[in-house]
Amino acid sequence: MKKNKAISGEEGNGPLMADVARLAGVAISTVSRALATPDRVNAKTREKIMRSARQLGYTPNAIASSLRAGKSNLIMIILPGSLFYGMSQVIPQILHSINTTLARNGYHLMIANLDRDETSERHILNLAFGSAVRGALIFSSDLPDDGSRSFADTALPVVSILRDLSGLSFPSVVTNDRAAMREATEKLIGLGHQRFLYITAEQGNYHDRERYGGVVDAMETASLPKENIVLSGGALSYQEGFRIGTEAADHFATLAEKPTAVLATSDDMAVSFMSAVRQQGWRIPEDISIISFDGSPACAFCFPPLSAIEQPVEAMGRAAAELLVDLIERNERASGQRVVIPSRLICRESIAAPS
Numbered sequence: 548m549k550k551n552k553a554i555s556g557e558e559g560n561g562p563l564m565a566d567v568a569r570l571a572g573v574a575i576s577t578v579s580r581a582l583a584t585p586d587r588v589n590a591k592t593r594e595k596i597m598r599s600a601r602q603l604g605y606t607p608n609a610i611a612s613s614l615r616a617g618k619s620n621l622i623m624i625i626l627p628g629s630l631f632y633g634m635s636q637v638i639p640q641i642l643h644s645i646n647t648t649l650a651r652n653g654y655h656l657m658i659a660n661l662d663r664d665e666t667s668e669r670h671i672l673n674l675a676f677g678s679a680v681r682g683a684l685i686f687s688s689d690l691p692d693d694g695s696r697s698f699a700d701t702a703l704p705v706v707s708i709l710r711d712l713s714g715l716s717f718p719s720v721v722t723n724d725r726a727a728m729r730e731a732t733e734k735l736i737g738l739g740h741q742r743f744l745y746i747t748a749e750q751g752n753y754h755d756r757e758r759y760g761g762v763v764d765a766m767e768t769a770s771l772p773k774e775n776i777v778l779s780g781g782a783l784s785y786q787e788g789f790r791i792g793t794e795a796a797d798h799f800a801t802l803a804e805k806p807t808a809v810l811a812t813s814d815d816m817a818v819s820f821m822s823a824v825r826q827q828g829w830r831i832p833e834d835i836s837i838i839s840f841d842g843s844p845a846c847a848f849c850f851p852p853l854s855a856i857e858q859p860v861e862a863m864g865r866a867a868a869e870l871l872v873d874l875i876e877r878n879e880r881a882s883g884q885r886v887v888i889p890s891r892l893i894c895r896e897s898i899a900a901p902s
Contacts, residue, residue: 561605563605564579623683624686626688635841637858641709643861644860654681659671663691675701682704702880706874710753717883718870725764727840741771742775743776746810746817749783806835833899837897840855852896854892854894856891857890859891
């Protein structure tokens with residue numbers, strides 16, 4: 548039985564192709580042909596095979612079938628690293644949207660990595676240069692590179708999501724990070740705030756450049772000095788948002804001249820900051836106002852409810868998947884197209900005029 552399982556490329560503990568063949572009284576190869584290329588099997592035999600499959604509850608392995616046919620229907624998604632993003636629901640929301648869209652078009656989503664170490668980079672590139680996948684989605688991430696090969700050299704159709712790689716000729720689906728953060732800063736300035744604490748992950752990455760640029764734009768428009776922005780964080784990854792937020796609260800406690808408003812570049816940073824400063828005795832929003840970036844549904848259930856820039860994650864996931872499917876169907880690799888889906892500012896009880 549193990550031998551037959553290996554031949555069919557099936558997995559799991561359910562009925563196997565060999566069981567279907569035995570019940571139908573045909574060879575395993577005939578069952579395989581009937582499922583993969585039905586027109587190559589006569590109608591009477593094909594019906595007998597399908598009746599046996601239904602009786603046994605057999606479900607063919609679509610992935611194995613597509614590979615046997617020489618045409619994979621797998622799409623890989625390349626993550627920046629671990630899936631752990633604390634409270635933020637950005638990743639699962641985007642993955643759900645992408646998966647739903649791909650499935651509707653006959654494709655299967657495969658997570659290519661959980662880390663970005665040397666072994667993972669090599670594995671991703673093996674998939675890209677081989678025939679195992681039809682296309683790839685890069686999720687807010689650098690291009691894989693193992694030193695001898697670069698993802699930029701593959702002929703695979705690729706779409707970047709949440710990070711603009713259109714300058715490298717990769718179609719990209721992003722939000723308006725800079726304009727959204729500018730709007731949030733302008734909202735706080737309109738309430739009377741002039742001094743800000745800006746909490747971020749790694750300084751210099753795409754999101755930090757865009758979002759910090761938005762804060763600076765708003766300050767310049769209001770004729771406020773850039774020095775009124777106190778920077779916190781800048782060394783850790785977004786996956787460590789809770790730690791970044793608590794360290795920012797410790798930083799805040801040491802400042803002789805306290806900012807009256809906080810702009811955090813992720814929900815996790817904002818939530819942990821809120822918790823820590825409240826334990827220090829500060830009131831929100833009476834003493835300090837807070838706006839975060841991401842806008843996961845959990846923000847509405849914080850205390851106080853957290854104002855946030857809500858990213859259109861489901862719309863971005865759907866747009867990226869549709870764009871990739873279109874490239875695959877048209878047999879194109881890249882276009883440098885840039886699709887921008889705007890975020891929206893949701894104001895809740897975490898912001899108010901400075902006291």
